[in-house]
Structures are given as structure tokens and as C-alpha cells.
Amino acid sequence: MKMMTPQSEADLAECIAGASGPMWIQGGNTRGCSGSGAVLSTRGLAGLTLYEPGSLTLVVKAGTPVAEVKALLKGENQQLAFEPMDHRVLLGTAGEPTMGGLFAANVSGPRRIQAGAARDFLLGVRFVDGRGQVLRNGGRVMKNVTGYDLVKLMAGAHGTLGVLSEVSLKVLPLAETMTTVAVPNIDLATGVRALCSALGSPFDVTGAAYDPQAQTAYVRLEGFAASVAYRARELIQRLSVFGQVEEVTGSAQLWRDIRDVRDFAGRPGDVWRISVKPTDAIGLIPALGAIRTLCDWGGGLVWALMPEGDDVRAKMTVPGHATLVRATSNTNRAARHHPETAPLAALSAGLREQFDPRGILNPGLMG
Amino acid sequence: MEMPSPNAAILARKAELIAQLRRVLPDDAIISDEVETRAYECDALTAYKCPPMLAVLPRSTQEVAAVLHICHRAGVPVVPRGAGTSLAGGALPTADCVILGVARMTEVLETDYENRIIRVQTGRTNLSVSGAVEEEDFFYAPDPSSQLACAIAGNIAMNSGGAHCLKYGVTTNNLLGVTMVLMDGTVIEVGGAHLDAGGLDLLGVICGSEGQLGVVTEATLRILHKPEGARPVLIAFDSNEVAGACVSDIIKAGILPVAIEFMDRPCIEACEAFAKAGYPMCEALLIVEVEGSAAEIAHQLDLIKGIARRHNPVELREAGDAEEAARIWLGRKSAFGAMGQINDYMCLDGTIPVSALPQVLRRIEELSDEYGLKVANVFHAGDGNMHPLILFDANKEGDLETCEAFGAEILKLCVEVGGCLTGEHGVGIEKRDLMLHQYDAVDIEAQLRLKDVFDPKWLLNPAKVFPLSTTSTRRSPSLAAQ
Numbered sequence: 125m126k127m128m129t130p131q132s133e134a135d136l137a138e139c140i141a142g143a144s145g146p147m148w149i150q151g152g153n154t155r156g157c158s159g160s161g162a163v164l165s166t167r168g169l170a171g172l173t174l175y176e177p178g179s180l181t182l183v184v185k186a187g188t189p190v191a192e193v194k195a196l197l198k199g200e201n202q203q204l205a206f207e208p209m210d211h212r213v214l215l216g217t218a219g220e221p222t223m224g225g226l227f228a229a230n231v232s233g234p235r236r237i238q239a240g241a242a243r244d245f246l247l248g249v250r251f252v253d254g255r256g257q258v259l260r261n262g263g264r265v266m267k268n269v270t271g272y273d274l275v276k277l278m279a280g281a282h283g284t285l286g287v288l289s290e291v292s293l294k295v296l297p298l299a300e301t302m303t304t305v306a307v308p309n310i311d312l313a314t315g316v317r318a319l320c321s322a323l324g325s326p327f328d329v330t331g332a333a334y335d336p337q338a339q340t341a342y343v344r345l346e347g348f349a350a351s352v353a354y355r356a357r358e359l360i361q362r363l364s365v366f367g368q369v370e371e372v373t374g375s376a377q378l379w380r381d382i383r384d385v386r387d388f389a390g391r392p393g394d395v396w397r398i399s400v401k402p403t404d405a406i407g408l409i410p411a412l413g414a415i416r417t418l419c420d421w422g423g424g425l426v427w428a429l430m431p432e433g434d435d436v437r438a439k440m441t442v443p444g445h446a447t448l449v450r451a452t453s454n455t456n457r458a459a460r461h462h463p464e465t466a467p468l469a470a471l472s473a474g475l476r477e478q479f480d481p482r483g484i485l486n487p488g489l490m491g
Numbered sequence: 492m493e494m495p496s497p498n499a500a501i502l503a504r505k506a507e508l509i510a511q512l513r514r515v516l517p518d519d520a521i522i523s524d525e526v527e528t529r530a531y532e533c534d535a536l537t538a539y540k541c542p543p544m545l546a547v548l549p550r551s552t553q554e555v556a557a558v559l560h561i562c563h564r565a566g567v568p569v570v571p572r573g574a575g576t577s578l579a580g581g582a583l584p585t586a587d588c589v590i591l592g593v594a595r596m597t598e599v600l601e602t603d604y605e606n607r608i609i610r611v612q613t614g615r616t617n618l619s620v621s622g623a624v625e626e627e628d629f630f631y632a633p634d635p636s637s638q639l640a641c642a643i644a645g646n647i648a649m650n651s652g653g654a655h656c657l658k659y660g661v662t663t664n665n666l667l668g669v670t671m672v673l674m675d676g677t678v679i680e681v682g683g684a685h686l687d688a689g690g691l692d693l694l695g696v697i698c699g700s701e702g703q704l705g706v707v708t709e710a711t712l713r714i715l716h717k718p719e720g721a722r723p724v725l726i727a728f729d730s731n732e733v734a735g736a737c738v739s740d741i742i743k744a745g746i747l748p749v750a751i752e753f754m755d756r757p758c759i760e761a762c763e764a765f766a767k768a769g770y771p772m773c774e775a776l777l778i779v780e781v782e783g784s785a786a787e788i789a790h791q792l793d794l795i796k797g798i799a800r801r802h803n804p805v806e807l808r809e810a811g812d813a814e815e816a817a818r819i820w821l822g823r824k825s826a827f828g829a830m831g832q833i834n835d836y837m838c839l840d841g842t843i844p845v846s847a848l849p850q851v852l853r854r855i856e857e858l859s860d861e862y863g864l865k866v867a868n869v870f871h872a873g874d875g876n877m878h879p880l881i882l883f884d885a886n887k888e889g890d891l892e893t894c895e896a897f898g899a900e901i902l903k904l905c906v907e908v909g910g911c912l913t914g915e916h917g918v919g920i921e922k923r924d925l926m927l928h929q930y931d932a933v934d935i936e937a938q939l940r941l942k943d944v945f946d947p948k949w950l951l952n953p954a955k956v957f958p959l960s961t962t963s964t965r966r967s968p969s970l971a972a973q
Binding site: 176177178179180181200201230232236237240241243244253257258259260261263264265266267268269270271272273274275276277279280281284285296297298300317320323324325326328347348350351354355399400401402403404421424425443444445447461462464465467468471472474475477478479490491 | 604606657664683686687688692695717719739784786787790843846875909911912913917929933935938940942944
């Protein structure tokens with residue numbers, strides 16, 4: 125397959141303007157989703173444009189490896205607070221995730237419930253649309269309502285409206301310490317209710333997961349040491365109505381594993397990511413017929429390891445949406461996303477038509 | 492401020508339109524009397540006024556859909572209106588438009604503490620959303636200064652912020668779903684009680700679209716449990732630069748206060764004269780608020796005081812109890828009212844990178860001398876959202892124009908240093924003609940194309956946000972069709 129690796133934004137614009145067929149946009153190729161046509165890699169567009177720790181602001185080229193950015197931020201005791209998952213664990217892929225890929229797919233982790241999603245941290249974008257035009261929207265400041273928010277539109281558009289060339293984002297301080305409070309030996313319904321209780325407390329919970337295999341609910345607290353200790357005590361008391369509560373060690377690894385759904389790695393089957401109202405997970409999970417499940421976001425994010433080809437979307441009896449994240453060979457890879465209602469599908473198609481009139485950017489990826 | 496001239500063909504069919512609207516709305520929901528439509532002639536940008544042809548006040552999504560369907564068919568422009576508190580002229584009518592006000596849609600539709608959401612009709616005021624969940628000690632985080640009066644509909648249209656968004660984010664970060672009516676009357680549901688609606692992030696682009704993509708009638712909002720407590724500290728400095736450096740150091744130290752407010756000397760003096768909060772007379776004053784349990788608050792304030800002391804503050808005042816906390820906030824919260832007592836003023840809303848603060852304040856001072864108008868600065872320093880208040884005399888010939896020219900210079904300056912024209916008020920008509928200073932023509936065109944998708948006939952709030960010259964070809968076909 126033809127591979128294009130533009131070295132500048134102008135190059136990128138030229139590549140797209142001159143394209144004659146479908147282009148599959150690739151950052152670090154860690155989520156590996158391409159069809160026939162050319163591959164357009166953003167890896168040539170790498171590097172730091174600006175970092176102002178005192179303004180909590182970072183601007184980088186889209187092809188910059190996430191690992192480089194994390195290391196840079198760590199040096200200033202800051203972080204990507206939306207805690208993006210590392211797809212390599214679940215998908216068994218190699219490659220190096222890029223900042224552009226991360227925002228194009230709106231990749232967020234456990235802290236999404238408290239800090240927000242990747243899209244909430246994206247302040248500005250530069251991108252090349254399907255016409256080959258260089259466009260920008262937003263900026264590098266935290267509050268900006270100047271014109272329409274195309275920044276949000278680009279986050280999670282999976283490259284179907286344009287290829288990101290540069291992103292500016294808000295970063296946050298790294299917490300001094302973290303701990304995890306666990307409630308073992310409780311069933312799904314009690315587990316989700318315990319998470320809801322923790323999230324509805326004033327104790328600023330930054331992670332709330334339930335593992336149906338371990339029958340355990342986990343709640344994470346982060347911040348200054350004295351504050352974390354205080355809130356852990358309070359939470360243990362609050363959650364004691366649900367079962368025996370204990371503080372567990374190894375928080376960093378535990379939440380990395382939850383973030384990356386490590387438990388599903390290497391196990392055969394399709395992996396679905398389901399977004400629902402947290403308490404709806406209680407009824408939904410038993411109805412899925414899944415091999416394994418994992419609840420994050422207080423129950424609002426359900427990871428389901430399904431038998432090959434078993435389509436979760438047909439089993440959704442509650443509002444929300446399901447996305448196929450890992451497909452086995454026999455599963456229809458093209459239909460990854462949840463179907464939209466007719467008027468929303470019309471708006472989405474209209475937007476794709478405006479931003480990519482030739483339909484060449486990741487065609488069909490989102491519908 | 493130029494507005495499109497009214498379409499005579501539309502005005503000529505006013506009676507016919509009223510007759511059609513009567514079939515879908517109760518009589519008391521249609522306001523056509525020339526005296527009564529005056530109530531809708533402006534929003535909080537009172538320098539510009541124009542009574543609409545009609546105003547309608549529907550009570551449900553179905554009624555809104557019926558109204559829009561009729562207006563769409565008749566080619567009549569519609570200007571949506573929340574509570575009319577826009578400082579940017581977002582709800583300014585044209586003489587040939589129908590004002591669609593959501594003021595009668597104030598119901599709470601669902602409260603779900605377990606899932607931490609509330610679903611409301613969008614005419615409900617911001618503060619009364621928090622009021623509806625107060626019994627369980629929950630609140631809705633975005634808190635614009637006008638929160639007592641402003642409606643959720645307007646908050647969504649302008650993506651409103653507030654003093655506490657450094658920690659909690661602005662409207663877009665707290666909005667989970669909407670029921671919205673498109674201009675042709677189609678009702679759409681975007682998002683809901685779950686996070687991250689599937690497909691393209693339409694919710695993200697609807698929020699902040701200034702009523703140009705559809706009329707949001709219902710909203711699902713994230714609610715949070717109140718913190719155990721909150722306490723402000725007041726720090727006074729003898730220079731803006733030092734205050735700016737202190738803000739930066741607090742943030743770099745890993746502390747994330749819920750609010751960092753900044754006031755300069757002219758603002759302090761005016762507030763002091765008005766509210767008598769007992770502020771020290773100094774060049775720059777910071778109010779930094781932190782949240783948590785008593786011990787957590789004390790710990791964070793210790794860190795903040797430590798940082799502040801390294802910058803040799805003129806005064807450092809910690810609130811010992813709720814009353815002292817209220818006193819610290821009193822001056823800041825009455826800042827706009829205080830300025831209004833002294834003078835007419837224009838409130839700007841540009842955002843700048845925090846690092847550019849001293850430079851921008853210096854330049855504003857120079858411009859103030861050049862234009863001969865005084866400026867008081869009050870702003871959300873943690874996120875760089877400035878609110879320079881330019882004082883002028885509305886009764887003095889030419890003063891408003893001078894003030895607007897001065898304001899435009901300040902906003903251009905914000906853009907030059909890497910910021911933007913508006914952080915939380917919206918573009919409306921006020922900053923419409925400055926858009927080409929922030930964006931290139933192609934960037935504007937991309938935004939116009941987005942509106943084409945939602946509102947192909949360009950009937951919803953059509954004369955706002957973008958310079959009229961960039962939208963004329965899109966607006967005129969719908970007018971010419973009459």
C-alpha cells in the first residue's frame with residue numbers, strides 16, 4: 125500500500141489536495157484500522173511548539189509521540205489529566221501512540237469522570253480538511269468562545285473531517301499521591317451503587333471501577349497526602365454500608381490495568397466499549413452474554429469481551445452507544461460505530477460532505 | 492453597528508404569520524403589539540435596540556418545533572432568546588424577525604442524584620438549577636456573574652463560564668445532552684445521561700453556537716456534590732507584574748484553586764467606594780479560593796500564602812469564617828454594579844495566555860491615555876479571561892464610538908499575544924466585525940459551512956457571529972426568495 129509521510133503542514137495539505145482515492149490516516153498505528161488505498165502518516169509532523177507550565181498550556185505537532193509529551197510534562201509535575209488508555213495492551217499492537225491520534229479518537233481513561241475527556245482538554249487545532257485546506261480553530265487559551273467550536277468537532281471525528289496537524293491542550297498538575305479504596309465481594313448491582321455513592325460524595329473521586337470477575341469495586345483518590353488520607357477515611361466510612369471496605373496498595377498499576385483493560389488482553393473474542401448511564405450497567409451487563417466485562421466511569425463505561433461476531437449494538441436495551449474496539453477476523457470491522465438516529469446521521473453526513481466532499485478521509489470509518 | 496435592513500416582503504405578511512402561529516400556540520404566547528414587542532428590543536448590550544416583528548413564548552419542545560416549522564416555510568428569520576442577559580447582543584432582534592423566547596420553559600424534568608444528572612427545560616435560570624438540587628447538597632458548576640437571571644439556553648448558546656471554571660470547566664464540560672429543534676422543525680436528541688455521545692461530537696459544536704444551529708429546549712446537565720467547604724484568601728500587591736507572577740507560581744506549584752480573581756487599582760477603588768468591602772488600596776489584588784474539608788483548605792491556603800509571601804505582598808488576608816469570606820467576595824461580586832454607579836461602561840471579555848498578563852495590562856494603560864477613557868480591570872486570572880471595563884458617557888456625543896474603537900484595540904491586542912476575542916460572553920454583534928482578526932477567511936468559511944448543514948436557509952440568528960460581508964451571499968438567497 126502506498127505510504128505518504130508529509131514532513132510539514134504544507135506537505136500534508138498538498139498530499140490531501142492531490143489525492144485521487146481513499147486515504148487512511150495513521151498516527152502511531154496502534155489502533156490499526158485501515159482499508160484499501162493510501163496510508164497517510166502524521167509521524168513526520170512532530171515536535172513541541174510551546175509549553176508554558178504556569179499557564180497549564182502545551183502546543184505540539186500532531187505526530188508527536190504521547191510518551192515524549194508525558195515525559196516532558198512529568199518534568200514539571202504535570203500530566204495529561206484525561207488519562208488516555210494505551211491501546212497497545214488490548215490490541216496487541218506495536219507502534220508509538222501520537223498526540224493527534226489520541227485526540228482524533230477522543231481517548232480518555234478512568235479520570236474522565238472527574239477531569240473530563242480528551243475533548244475537554246483540547247484548546248485548539250490546526251488541521252487539513254478533505255479539500256486540502258489548512259484550517260485552524262480555537263487557540264491556546266482555556267476559555268474561548270470565539271466562533272463555532274470546531275475543536276470539539278475534530279476531537280473524536282477519527283480523521284473523517286480533516287487530518288490534525290497541530291493540537292494545543294490544557295494540562296494539569298500531577299497529584300502528589302494516590303490511594304485506592306476497595307469493596308470486595310459485592311455483586312454488580314451493589315458494586316455500581318457503591319461507585320455512585322462515592323462519586324456523589326464531596327470527596328473528589330478520580331476513578332470508580334467495578335470488576336465483575338473479582339466482584340470488587342475500586343475507588344481512587346488523588347491529591348496532597350494529608351488530604352488523600354482524610355478523604356480515604358471518610359470514604360471507607362461512607363461505603364461501609366455496601367460491604368467490608370479496605371484500602372489497597374499498588375494503585376498506580378491497578379488503574380493502569382483498568383485504563384488499558386489489561387484483563388482482556390490476549391483473550392479471544394471481540395471487545396466492545398459501551399457508554400451508558402451508570403446505573404443502566406446493572407441491567408445491561410447480564411443481558412450481554414459477555415465472556416468478561418469490566419465497568420469503569422462509575423458503571424458508565426462497560427468493556428465487554430464478546431464471542432466472535434456477537435453484535436452488542438443489537439442488545440442495547442438502554443440509551444447509550446457501543447463501539448467495536450477489537451474485532452476478530454470473522455467480525456465485520458467496517459461497522460465499528462453505533463448507528464445514529466436518522467436526523468443525526470443526516471447532520472453527520474452533511475458535515476462530512478462539507479469538510480471532505482470527495483469522501484477520501486478514512487471513508488466509512490464513522491458511518 | 493450595521494444590521495441587515497428588514498425585508499419588506501416579510502413585514503407585509505405579518506398578519507398572515509400571526510394567523511399561522513395562532514394555530515399552534517395559545518394566544519398569550521404570541522406578542523405582536525408594537526408596545527409589547529419593545530420588551531424584546533435588546534439584551535444586556537443596551538446600546539443597540541430594535542423591536543422584533545413578533546415575539547413568541549412557547550411552553551414545550553413541540554410548540555418550538557411548530558413555530559420553527561412555520562417560520563422556516565415562510566422564510567422568516569428567528570432570533571432565539573434565553574433570559575436576554577447577553578452582553579454581546581446575541582439576542583438583538585432585526586425588525587423582520589420572530590423572537591423565540593424560552594422564558595416560559597422552566598421545568599425540571601428529571602433529577603437523578605445517583606447518576607449525578609439533572610434534565611431541565613432551558614428557560615430555567617442557571618442559579619435555579621443549583622437551587623433544584625440544593626436539598627441534597629448538589630450544585631451545577633458553571634456560575635456566570637448573571638446566574639440569578641441568565642437561562643441555561645443562553646448558557647449553552649454562549650458556552651458560558653464563570654468564576655469557578657478553573658476547576659469545574661465551562662458549560663461545554665458540564666453539558667451531557669440536549670433536545671434541540673432544527674430550523675425546519677426537526678427535533679433531535681444529542682447525547683443524554685451517558686458520557687461521550689457516539690458519532691461526531693455534535694453536542695460540542697452545538698454548545699457555543701450562539702443560537703445559530705438550532706433552539707435547545709431541554710438539557711441534561713452534570714451535577715456535583717458540593718465541597719465540604721470553601722475559603723478565599725485576599726492577596727494585595729503593589730504591581731500587576733508581581734500579582735501575575737504569583738498566579739503563575741501558584742499554578743506551577745500544583746495547586747488548583749477553584750477561583751483566582753484579579754482586580755486592578757481603578758477597579759478596587761470603584762468597588763471600595765460602592766461596596767465598602769474594606770479592600771486595601773493597592774495596584775493589584777488577588778482573591779484565591781480553595782475548597783475541601785477544613786484541614787484540606789488550611790493546607791492549600793498555607794501553600795498559597797507561602798508562595799504569595801515570596802512575592803512580598805502588601806497585604807495577605809485570610810477569611811477566618813463565613814462572614815469574612817463573604818466580605819472578601821463582596822467587592823469582587825459587586826464590581827460591575829460599582830462601575831455602573833459611577834459611569835456607563837463597556838465590558839470586554841478577551842482571553843490571554845496568563846504569561847502575557849503584565850504586558851497586556853501595560854498596553855491597556857497606554858491605550859487608555861491615547862483614547863482618553865478610563866479602564867478598570869477585573870478578571871479570572873487562572874484562565875486568563877480578562878474583563879476590562881471601559882468607562883464612557885453615553886450622553887456625550889461620540890463617546891460610545893470612541894469606547895468601541897478602544898475596546899476593539901484591546902481585543903486585537905488579546906489576539907496578538909496568543910489569546911482570543913471572547914472567553915465566555917460570545918461574539919454576538921459586538922465582536923462580529925473583529926472575527927477576521929482572529930481567523931483567516933478560510934477558517935471563517937469552514938464555520939459558515941457548518942451552519943449550512945444545520946440551517947441551510949440561514950434563518951436562525953443570521954446576522955450574528957460573523958462579519959456581515961462574509962455571510963451576505965448566504966443570507967440573501969433566503970431573503971430574495973420572498
